[in-house]
Amino acid sequence: MDTMEITKIVGGVCGSLLVFLLIQTGAESLIVAEPGHGDEEQFAYGIEAEEAGGEEAAPEAEVPFGEVFASADAAAGEGLFRACASCHKLEDGANAVGPYLYGVVGRDIAAVDGYSYSDALAGLDGAWTPEDLSAFLAAPSDYAPGTKMSYRGMRDVEDRANLIAYLQSIGG
Numbered sequence: 001m002d003t004m005e006i007t008k009i010v011g012g013v014c015g016s017l018l019v020f021l022l023i024q025t026g027a028e029s030l031i032v033a034e035p036g037h038g039d040e041e042q043f044a045y046g047i048e049a050e051e052a053g054g055e056e057a058a059p060e061a062e063v064p065f066g067e068v069f070a071s072a073d074a075a076a077g078e079g080l081f082r083a084c085a086s087c088h089k090l091e092d093g094a095n096a097v098g099p100y101l102y103g104v105v106g107r108d109i110a111a112v113d114g115y116s117y118s119d120a121l122a123g124l125d126g127a128w129t130p131e132d133l134s135a136f137l138a139a140p141s142d143y144a145p146g147t148k149m150s151y152r153g154m155r156d157v158e159d160r161a162n163l164i165a166y167l168q169s170i171g172g
Contacts, residue, residue: 065134068161077166080159087149090170098149103171104128105164120146130168134160 081090087097094100099112109124109132110117121144126132136143137160139153154160 063157065131065157065161068157069130069134069164072158072161072165074162074165074169077162077164080154080163081166084163092171101167101170105130105133105168118144118146118148120144121148130161130164133164133167137163 084101088099088101089096090102091100092102093114094102095112095115099115099117106127106129108127110121124144128136134157137151137154138157140147140149140151142153154163
């Protein structure tokens with residue numbers, strides 16, 4: 001290797017470091033305002049966040065399900081059913097990963113022939129009322145600990161009401 005090649009390599013490394021230094025300086029000038037303008041650094045784009053106070057805000061009380069269900073929109077529930085369709089079918093007698101949901105509102109809990117329910121659901125008595133379905137859909141594993149339904153839950157009471165109104169319109 002002669003001195004000309006060594007000079008080219010050293011020049012290339014120094015040139016690359018210079019380019020990275022210029023990019024860093026340019027990026028900082030875009031993000032942070034010029035120093036010396038005020039006592040603190042001022043960001044060019046600020047994101048406002050709530051201050052962490054000593055007291056936490058109390059969670060809003062959930063509207064009773066019966067009131068929400070009275071004005072539920074079955075058409076909106078049809079769109080919400082898409083998430084359910086990966087495991088459930090709406091055709092009478094057509095079980096999939098989960099039991100079919102045709103006529104589920106008012107049907108006895110764990111009463112679908114040909115579907116193997118978990119002991120958690122098989123041990124429950126009664127029928128699927130809209131209120132029971134809402135409680136189950138809010139948190140299946142809390143409603144029936146040990147259920148095979150791995151769904152995390154639908155937190156919004158209006159979404160649950162709309163979905164149940166849709167299910168009620170299918171074979172109800």
